[in-house]
Amino acid sequence: NYQTFLLLNPGTDLNSLAVKLRQLHLSVKSDDTDVGYLLQPLADMHLRNADGSDRGLSTVRMFMLVALLILIIASINYINLSTARSMLRAKEVSLRKIIGAERIQLFMQFIIETALLFVCAIIIALVMVYALVPYFNQVSGKDVQINFADYHLWQVIGFTIISTLIISSIYPAMLLSSFKPINALKGKISAGISDALFRRILVVIQFTFSVILIAGTLVIGKQLHYIRTSQLGYDKDHVLAFNMINMSAHLDAVKDDLSKDPAILNVTNSSGSIVDYGGQTGDNSWDGKLIGETVMMSPMRIDTNFISFFQLQMAGGNNFSGSLADSTHFILNEAAVAATRLKDPVGKRFTLQGTEGTIIGVIKDFHFTSMRDKIMPAVLYYRTQKGYGRIYVKTSGANAGKAIAAVQQEWKKYNAGFPFDATFLDDDYNKLYTGEQQTATLFNIFSGIAIFISCLGLFGLAAYTAQLRTKEIGVRKVLGASVRGIIKLLAFDFIKLVLVAVVLAVPVSWFVMNKWLQSFAYRTSAGWQVFALASIIAVLIAVITISIQTIKAAVANPVKSLRSE
Helix, strand or coil: CCCCCCCCCCCCCHHHHHHHHHHHHHHHCCCCCCCCCCCCCHHHCCCECCCCCECCHHHHHHHHHHHHHHHHHHHHHHHHHHHHCHHHHHHHHHHHHHCCCCHHHHHHHHHHHHHHHHHHHHHHHHHHHHHHHHHHHHHHCCCCCCCCCCHHHHHHHHHHHHHHHHHHHHHHHHHHHCCCHHHHHHCCCCCCCCHHHHHHHHHHHHHHHHHHHHHHHHHHHHHHHHHHHCCCCCCCCCEEEEECHHHHHHHHHHHHHHHHCCCCCEEEEECCCCCCCCCCECCEEECCCCCCCCCCEEEEEECCCHHHHCCCCEEEECCCCCCHHHHHEEEEEHHHHHHHCCCCCCCCEEEECCEEEEEEEEECCCCCCCCCCCCCCEEEECCCCCCCCEEEEECCCCCHHHHHHHHHHHHHHHCCCCCCCCEEHHHHHHHCCHHHHHHHHHHHHHHHHHHHHHHHHHHHHHHHHHHHCHHHHHHHHHCCCCHHHHHHHHHHHHHHHHHHHHHHHHHHHHHHHHHHHCCCCCCCCCCHHHHHHHHHHHHHHHHHHHHHHHHHHHCCCHHHHHHHC
16 A cells, blocks of 8 residues: 555545546556545554544543543542532531621632642642643653643643533532522522432542543453464564565575574565555455455565464465466465355455466465554565565574574674564564553543542542431440441441442443454454452442441441541
8 A cells, every 4th residue: 555645735525636636547447346545644654544543532522521531530539529528618608698698709709719729739730730740651652741831731631620610619609699598507508409329420420430530441451461362363473574675685594594593583575564454455366356346455475484473374275386377376265265255265266456367375364564454465475686674583482592692693794784573473473462462551641540530529428427326326226226237227328339330331332342342353252250350449449439438337336426527
């Protein structure tokens, strides 16, 4: 595939231009009737594919969503704790009203208090962001720079402050400013909506998000494990690979020298990397090809040792023998056989890039690109003349160091002016999924932050609830209630809320993570076990968080509690 860059006049119709390019193509090669041209703005190349499908945009959206969830969870904490502690400020509000304060004045007071608190939080956050950027870059593999002179940064910060302030402060301010002085002084506080019910709803929302994040973390980890452990159709263990450069003119001598080294078990070569082979062509023909039909195939030039070296499996026919006749022989993979609709393909005519020949074998499909993509049709071919691009050296774990030294010696001999670029195929394979691994790491970190914030809110709410029920707990203990019964009494209400959150979160997280998994052609399943484990983890986190306060309240001396109350 080739990319061409066009400088267009403003207002150019991309669709009509694509049609004209196709017509120009057909005027040169009339049989490519199913060919098409995709035009993409340069600004979209980083996050979108040429056909408009997602490349990295889903990852950006995912982390924007996680950031939004963290803000919402933090806002819910503030609302919960503010409304829960409203009783403590009821008398203050009543006295202010009695001496003449208007409701709007009290409302603005509480808004300003929250705003000042947010300003302090923003200052601390900006200092932490500046300090943590190097660690973020290290984890994400990016090179993010914080420029405080950039007005775009302050637009985001300003929008975040204002929106979070609106979400967090309006309801508590309305609640506190709405107290009736006489009722508040008597301790009879009521609001338009049941305060306790509202807090329960917020706790459910908070832990719904937490369960979704836990499930997301587990699904991403499961997919990465699936990628690492899947059978690729070839053996990549202890295989060192490097580009030939100047070695290609001395290929036989290089292979002989390497094969003589006792640390090296086998040597082969091909026209590209078996891990990520990106070349494709539609210049092919076969018996039964329809007029105007185009099948894109990945042509890979190999030597006679390639198939046995990587332990590729033949589905039929024979491997190349190295004879002169092999220059007109081809081996297709199963995907190519399916795409060409050939039955009993061995012995059938096949033409690749102007070379007409015969299919001598069929090889079982193997992954020569990322597992995000389906296995493409591939055609393997052999040529006697030099020109291979990549050498593979098979060694063992114990002799890896000696094999690298032998390769370095050959490299210095022929490629002295180039940096040594040999890598193990395991590392090359892992690099294909660097983005997913970085996404998983960042997702784990941000999910941990969100869950920690949720636990802080639940911890504070449990502490406040235990404080309000101190007298009740003392009376129950005097009447014979056990510590276990008290703990169950205090914790049960919160556990019910977490269970409701689990019920709401499971279908949402299943839908979201299945959507993410669809970006992989080969993927694991987001089975019920993942969501069951996420639910259990959320419940355990809640139980541990609540238990700290409930146990403390349950074991308190009832006489002391009743005296103080």
